[in-house]
Amino acid sequence: MEKQLIAQLHHGFENVAQREDGVEYWYARELQSLLGYNEWRNFVLVIKKAIQACENSGYAMTDHFVDVNKMVSLGSGGRREVDDVKLARYARYLIAQNGDPRKTEIAFAQKKRTIAVGHLAGRMVIVGYVKRGNTKHIFSMRKTNAREAKKYQKQFEEG
Numbered sequence: 001m002e003k004q005l006i007a008q009l010h011h012g013f014e015n016v017a018q019r020e021d022g023v024e025y026w027y028a029r030e031l032q033s034l035l036g037y038n039e040w041r042n043f044v045l046v047i048k049k050a051i052q053a054c055e056n057s058g059y060a061m062t063d064h065f066v067d068v069n070k071m072v073s074l075g076s077g078g079r080r081e082v083d084d085v086k087l088a089r090y091a092r093y094l095i096a097q098n099g100d101p102r103k104t105e106i107a108f109a110q111k112k113r114t115i116a117v118g119h120l121a122g123r124m125v126i127v128g129y130v131k132r133g134n135t136k137h138i139f140s141m142r143k144t145n146a147r148e149a150k151k152y153q154k155q156f157e158e159g
Helices: 003-015 028-034 040-056 089-097 104-109 146-158
Strands: 018-020 023-027 065-073 079-087 114-120 123-132 135-143
Touching: 003 028, 003 104, 023 028, 023 065, 023 089, 028 040, 028 079, 028 089, 040 065, 040 089, 079 089, 089 104, 123 146
Parallel strands: none
Antiparallel strands: 018 023, 023 079, 065 079, 114 123, 123 135
């Protein structure tokens, strides 16, 4: 994939990110077109697969996918309410992993990402990174929530 296309897609993903009270999220309808989906009904199927993957991984769907309604402008000058979903970074990742890999945008989003868990200054953290050549680029680092800390602490203790 061309470097220019990669830069354009990366910029697009980060450009539509929202922040509220220090929490980063994306609206599914904004990601829909960035991921190459023209119709909401097709994208909803991908969201449903991602929700199932989230639950199968032992995570609470409600921590990563939040149903919302938004008002949109119509060509006639009117407005109407539409369904949307607020997506955490993990939800965005799961949507990309469950999308159609024949789409260039999905192929970009599916590039190998690694999640690591460890301790930093006495606190358990989750770090997400991608390898680029011989370097690792961190795209996310956050403190674990209580449920994650309990899950991973058990794994640390078991070895």
